[in-house]
Amino acid sequence: MDKKSIADPKGRSRPRVKIEDVAREANVSPATVSRVLNHPGIVRPELRDKVMRFITDLSYTPDSAARALKSGRMRTIGAIVPTLGLGIFAESVEALQNRLSESGYTLFIANSQYDQRRELQEMQSLIERGIDGIVLVGGSHGRELRTLVEQTGVPVITTYVSKAGGGIPAIGIDNERATREMTEFLLGLGHVRFGAIANILPSNDRSRARLDGIQRALSEAGIRLQPTQVIRADHSLAQGRKALRQLLTDHPATTAVICTTDTLAIGAMTEARKMGLSVPRAVSITGFDDVELAAQVDPPLTTISIPAAEIGRGAADYLISAIAGRPVPKSVLLPYRLVVRSSTTSPPKADRLPKRPR
Amino acid sequence: MDKKSIADPKGRSRPRVKIEDVAREANVSPATVSRVLNHPGIVRPELRDKVMRFITDLSYTPDSAARALKSGRMRTIGAIVPTLGLGIFAESVEALQNRLSESGYTLFIANSQYDQRRELQEMQSLIERGIDGIVLVGGSHGRELRTLVEQTGVPVITTYVSKAGGGIPAIGIDNERATREMTEFLLGLGHVRFGAIANILPSNDRSRARLDGIQRALSEAGIRLQPTQVIRADHSLAQGRKALRQLLTDHPATTAVICTTDTLAIGAMTEARKMGLSVPRAVSITGFDDVELAAQVDPPLTTISIPAAEIGRGAADYLISAIAGRPVPKSVLLPYRLVVRSSTTSPPKADRLPKRPR
DNA sequence: TTGTAAGCGTTATCAC
DNA sequence: GTGATAACGCTTACAA
Numbered sequence: 001m002d003k004k005s006i007a008d009p010k011g012r013s014r015p016r017v018k019i020e021d022v023a024r025e026a027n028v029s030p031a032t033v034s035r036v037l038n039h040p041g042i043v044r045p046e047l048r049d050k051v052m053r054f055i056t057d058l059s060y061t062p063d064s065a066a067r068a069l070k071s072g073r074m075r076t077i078g079a080i081v082p083t084l085g086l087g088i089f090a091e092s093v094e095a096l097q098n099r100l101s102e103s104g105y106t107l108f109i110a111n112s113q114y115d116q117r118r119e120l121q122e123m124q125s126l127i128e129r130g131i132d133g134i135v136l137v138g139g140s141h142g143r144e145l146r147t148l149v150e151q152t153g154v155p156v157i158t159t160y161v162s163k164a165g166g167g168i169p170a171i172g173i174d175n176e177r178a179t180r181e182m183t184e185f186l187l188g189l190g191h192v193r194f195g196a197i198a199n200i201l202p203s204n205d206r207s208r209a210r211l212d213g214i215q216r217a218l219s220e221a222g223i224r225l226q227p228t229q230v231i232r233a234d235h236s237l238a239q240g241r242k243a244l245r246q247l248l249t250d251h252p253a254t255t256a257v258i259c260t261t262d263t264l265a266i267g268a269m270t271e272a273r274k275m276g277l278s279v280p281r282a283v284s285i286t287g288f289d290d291v292e293l294a295a296q297v298d299p300p301l302t303t304i305s306i307p308a309a310e311i312g313r314g315a316a317d318y319l320i321s322a323i324a325g326r327p328v329p330k331s332v333l334l335p336y337r338l339v340v341r342s343s344t345t346s347p348p349k350a351d352r353l354p355k356r357p358r
Numbered sequence: 359m360d361k362k363s364i365a366d367p368k369g370r371s372r373p374r375v376k377i378e379d380v381a382r383e384a385n386v387s388p389a390t391v392s393r394v395l396n397h398p399g400i401v402r403p404e405l406r407d408k409v410m411r412f413i414t415d416l417s418y419t420p421d422s423a424a425r426a427l428k429s430g431r432m433r434t435i436g437a438i439v440p441t442l443g444l445g446i447f448a449e450s451v452e453a454l455q456n457r458l459s460e461s462g463y464t465l466f467i468a469n470s471q472y473d474q475r476r477e478l479q480e481m482q483s484l485i486e487r488g489i490d491g492i493v494l495v496g497g498s499h500g501r502e503l504r505t506l507v508e509q510t511g512v513p514v515i516t517t518y519v520s521k522a523g524g525g526i527p528a529i530g531i532d533n534e535r536a537t538r539e540m541t542e543f544l545l546g547l548g549h550v551r552f553g554a555i556a557n558i559l560p561s562n563d564r565s566r567a568r569l570d571g572i573q574r575a576l577s578e579a580g581i582r583l584q585p586t587q588v589i590r591a592d593h594s595l596a597q598g599r600k601a602l603r604q605l606l607t608d609h610p611a612t613t614a615v616i617c618t619t620d621t622l623a624i625g626a627m628t629e630a631r632k633m634g635l636s637v638p639r640a641v642s643i644t645g646f647d648d649v650e651l652a653a654q655v656d657p658p659l660t661t662i663s664i665p666a667a668e669i670g671r672g673a674a675d676y677l678i679s680a681i682a683g684r685p686v687p688k689s690v691l692l693p694y695r696l697v698v699r700s701s702t703t704s705p706p707k708a709d710r711l712p713k714r715p716r
Numbered sequence: 717t718t719g720t721a722a723g724c725g726t727t728a729t730c731a732c
Numbered sequence: 733g734t735g736a737t738a739a740c741g742c743t744t745a746c747a748a
Contacts (some may be wrong), residue, residue, distance in 0.1 A: 018725060029735045034727055044733060065432065068423035069740050082454050090442035094469050101468070101480070106487055109467045110459070112453050119619045122459070128419040129464055151554040203722035237654040271655060293651070296628060376741060387719045402717060415747035427724050601744055 017058045026054040052078065068130060077319055078108040079135040080127035082120055082203070086235075088289050088308050089137070092159065095312030096135060103320050105132070116142045116203050127152055133319035139164030140205040155322035159204055159311050162333050171314045171332040175206050176335045178304045179213030182258060182286055185338060187221050189346045191256040191284065192227060194218060197268060198260040199235040210260040210288060219313040229254075233264055240267020241274075248275065248283075255283055255347035262287035262294045262303055269297065269343065284344040290337075300341035307334050375416045384412040426488060434467040435677055436484035437493040438477055444593075446647050446666050447495065450517065453670030454493060462680050463490070466534065474500045474561050485510055489706060491677035497522030498563040506541070513680035517669050518564055520691050529672045529690040533564050536662045536694045537571030540616060540644055543696060545579050547704045549614040549642065552583060553605040555626060556618040557593040559624040568618040568646060587612075591622055598625020599632075606633065606641075613641055613705035620645035620652045620661055627655065627701065648695075658699035665692050 010090045015194050023030040028051060036051045043051075054060075068074045077100055081089045097107045108126060113120035119136075123145055126134060135150075136158040148168035149156050158164040160172040166326060186194070213224055228250045235238035240263060259265035265287030272279050279285055279299055288303035289292055314332055321328045380575030381388040386409060393401050394409045399673040412418075416483075426432045435458055439447045466489065468480035476495075481503055484492060489701045492507075492518040504524035507514050516522040544552070556569045573583055586608045591597035600619060606612060617623035630637050637643055637657060645652055648663035672690055679685045 016725095016739085019727095020725080027379060030725090031727080031735060032733090035734085039725075042733075047733085063427070063489045063725050065423050066740090067727080069421070069427050069724090070726045070728085072421065072740080082683035084448035086448075087443050087445070090444075093467075097467065097615060101483065106483065107468075109451075109455065110465075111455060125459065125464065128560055129422045183672060191531060237650060241654070241741090269653065270656060273656070292595060296599070296625065298631065324583050349575055356538050377743095378741080388742080389744080390718060390721075393718085396743075400717075405717085419739050425743080427726085428743045430724085430742080511742095700728090 017060050017061070018063065019060070022051070022054050022058055022060045024269070025058065026051050028105050034323060040069045051124045060312040061064050072130075073323075074130040074132055075105050076108060076129070076131050077105050077133045077135065077316070078110065078114055078129075078131045079120075080122050080126075081137050083111055084109070087291050088306070092312035092315075095183055095309035096316050099313045099316035100320075101126045102329060103316070105316075105320070112203075114201050114203050116145070117139075119203070120145050120148070120318070123148060127154060132323050135156075135159060135315045136168070138203065138205050139170060140203055141166070141168075152338045155319055157315050157318045157322075159315050160306075161209070163331055169318065171318060171334065172311055173306050173334050174334040175209035176213035177218070178306075178338075179210040179258065179288070180217040180262070181213075182288075182302075182304060183214050183217035183337055184221075185340070186256045186258070186284060186344065187217065187287070189256075189284070189344065191347050192223060193251070193254045193347075194223065194229065195251060195254045195257045196259070197233055197240060197243040197247065198230060198231045199239075199264060200232050207260045232307060235263055237263055237267035237270070240264035241271035242267075242314075244268035244356060245270040245275065247279070248272075251342070256344075257283060257285045259285065259287050259322045262291045262301060265301055265343075266293060266301065269299075269301070280345040282348065284347070290339055294339075295341065299343045302341045302344040303339055305337040305339050307336070310334055335351070370586070373400050373422070375418050377418070377420065378409040380409070380416055380418050384409050385415065390692075392594060393537070430488075431681075432461050432488045432490055434466060434487070434489050435463050435491045435493065435674070436468065436480075436487075438470055438480050438484075439495050440472045441469055442467070444665070445649050447624045449666040450670035453667040454674050455670075457671045457674035462673070463674075470559050471560050471563075474498075474503070478503050478506070481506060485512060490681050491515075493517060493673045493677070494526070496561065496563050497526070497528060498561055499523070500524075513677055515673050515676045515680075518664075519567070521689055527676065527686065529676060529692065530669055531664050531692050531694040532658075533567035534571035536664075536696075537568040537616065537618070537646070538575040539571075539696055540646075540660075540662060541572050541575035541708045542579075543698070544614045544616070544642060544644070545575065547614075547642070547702065549705050550581065551609070551612045551614070551705075552581065552587065552590045553609060553612045553615045555561065555591055555598060555605065555615060555616070555622045556588065557597075557622060558590050565618045569642075572616050593619060593621055594623055595625035595628070598622035599629035600625075600707070602626035602629040602643075603633065606635070607632075613665045615641060615643045617643065617645050620647045620649045620659060623659055623701075624651060624655055625660065627657075627659070636703050638703040640706065642705070644702060648697055652697075653699065657701050659698050660699045660702040661697050663695040663697050665694070668692055 019030045019033050022033045036048050053090050100107050110122035139161045156168055158168050158170045161170050162174040164170045196214050199207050208272050231243040233243040265285050269279050277283050277356040287301045288305035290303045294301040294303050377388045377391050380391045394406050406675040470477035491513040494519055497519045516526050516528045519528050520532045523568040554572050557565050568657050589605050593602040623643050625632045625644050627637050634642050645659045647660035648661045652661050
């Protein structure tokens with residue numbers, strides 16, 4: 001019951017110092033102390049300095065609950081990511097958090113486990129907590145979430161994609177364009193027998209877009225990917241391995257395998273080697289994300305590098321502006337980068353001309 | 359200025375529904391509504407149900423700021439981790455978050471970048487926000503942080519270690535014992551020429567303890583590790599590679615390399631292969647953490663598996679109990695597990711007997 | 717068991 | 733430019 005007290009060195013607890021205490025010591029009104037803190041410009045410099053001294057002397061810190069109650073702002077941002085276990089999300093979240101704390105905001109983090117129902121729940125819980133803004137990942141979110149956003153008017157931004165449904169602004173890359181470029185790169189190398197490994201989930205529109213990019217580039221080149229040339233997999237190394245084995249069992253002539261994430265690609269490379277296939281000589285493999293490991297595996301992985309930290313910072317800046325009522329862009333398109341390493345090369349000579357094996 | 363309002367479908371904004379609105383509709387006093395929410399047991403069942411109906415009908419949600427102001431509890435926990443980029447932390451944090459949200463708590467996450475000053479700053483900022491409890495990683499935290507904890511009386515628990523300084527309770531494993539066991543395992547295999555790769559930082563007592571365990575087991579076996587047999591490295595694959603190269607350049611006869619994390623070990627394995635050394639035939643390499651990748655690399659890595667999710671859940675349970683004033687354990691020791699895979703074997707015959715090369 | 721009313725610590729609208 | 737004062741929405745003695 002000794003609400004908001006501070007235990008002093010001897011264990012006794014004294015009450016938290018409040019604005020009134022500072023006011024009394026400094027011989028001013030609480031209102032002035034509040035002004036010193038919130039609108040320093042409108043108070044006489046000498047008085048302001050004096051008050052400031054007492055604030056630091058008494059080590060007064062405003063009660064955030066009272067402040068929030070009065071002002072309606074919690075100075076708090078929420079982020080809902082599919083999982084923290086992916087280095088790529090972690091990097092954005094760290095950048096987001098760092099940028100926010102520079103501006104006096106604190107970050108709530110929730111994870112949805114790639115489940116739209118959980119995402120909605122977490123969103124509701126954040127809104128109930130009076131969150132000032134929300135960061136989401138990807139553009140597929142279900143109608144309920146979108147109406148929740150509209151009804152509450154909370155500023156929301158979605159990340160890793162270049163556009164999201166329902167008028168939600170986005171910051172990220174053009175996933176489809178990126179894999180299209182990757183595919184064109186492989187086509188340029190002379191590949192004609194492709195396979196794709198994708199972690200498709202209803203809530204994962206990044207992967208969906210990446211797969212679309214592959215198929216689009218291929219069909220523009222007159223190549224149609226059969227259903228069995230596209231393997232769905234959960235996002236893990238083990239699934240990447242399994243997917244590659246299945247793909248090469250069904251289509252042994254495949255010379256290029258495009259994966260929608262590095263994790264899948266690295267799993268696929270491991271399995272290829274285990275099957276006695278040299279990468280890239282027998283089969284070229286590509287990833288997406290450019291995680292730390294991608295450059296370190298053997299052979300180093302050809303992949304798409306995405307500006308994860310920049311996405312986090314950009315999301316922070318967007319929300320801070322939106323909350324302050326400043327004008328904000330509809331969405332922000334960031335550049336990705338095709339990083340060519342050693343997991344890709346031209347196909348074995350015999351395969352360069354489409355010579356269908358019987 | 360339309361504080362806490364909700365934009366209705368047409369864009370007009372109506373005020374947030376509050377406890378008084380529910381009370382009026384239900385023909386009861388605000389106090390009753392509050393009681394229904396906070397102490398359902400003490401209100402007559404029929405009345406309670408009736409009020410509940412209005413609460414859901416009006417979709418009333420208590421204002422958390424007002425609630426916090428009045429009750430002194432924010433229903434919020436903070437976690438300060440060195441970095442989110444490590445899968446092993448991410449796993450604990452997710453488990454922590456999931457357990458907390460089951461109990462109506464929300465999680466603030468901050469990252470310290472392995473910097474004690476930043477950790478202190480984040481801690482202060484969390485405390486100013488009226489956080490109810492804090493999760494830390496590791497046991498080395500600087501005096502200032504410890505006095506802050508004592509003075510404010512905020513419940514704190516530290517994770518991944520079995521004991522922390524300054525009377526802060528801990529939940530985790532015995533890092534030193536784990537590497538001692540690992541070292542004894544390698545000794546049992548017949549190794550006598552060891553090397554260690556450790557990511558030592560002042561703030562990282564886990565690594566310190568792990569290194570101590572190695573040295574202790576070795577010295578009990580009559581083997582002394584020379585300074586050049588212990589390579590310090592930052593925590594990255596690239597540094598693991600570099601460290602291995604240096605170690606084997608200075609001590610080419612080394613047959614066993616113990617690393618304090620899987621990341622370092624995997625980097626070391628990559629480099630060993632590049633140097634033309636077979637793992638484990640020429641050199642055995644071990645890790646620590648048992649990340650997903652450890653089982654997937656070639657050869658699969660012998661390592662120590664730590665119960666990351668359990669640490670997260672345990673930390674949540676601890677804090678929830680502590681906040682509720684229930685009795686809590688001084689600290690919790692969790693079991694680790696030595697996972698023997700294929701990156702370790704007996705040393706080449708010639709090396710089994712300590713036969714010093716000139 | 718339920719209602720009344722007094723704050724919780726702050727900010728903002730008034731006067732001065 | 734500064735000082736009273738009235739909320740902000742809720743919880744909890746205390747009274748009924």
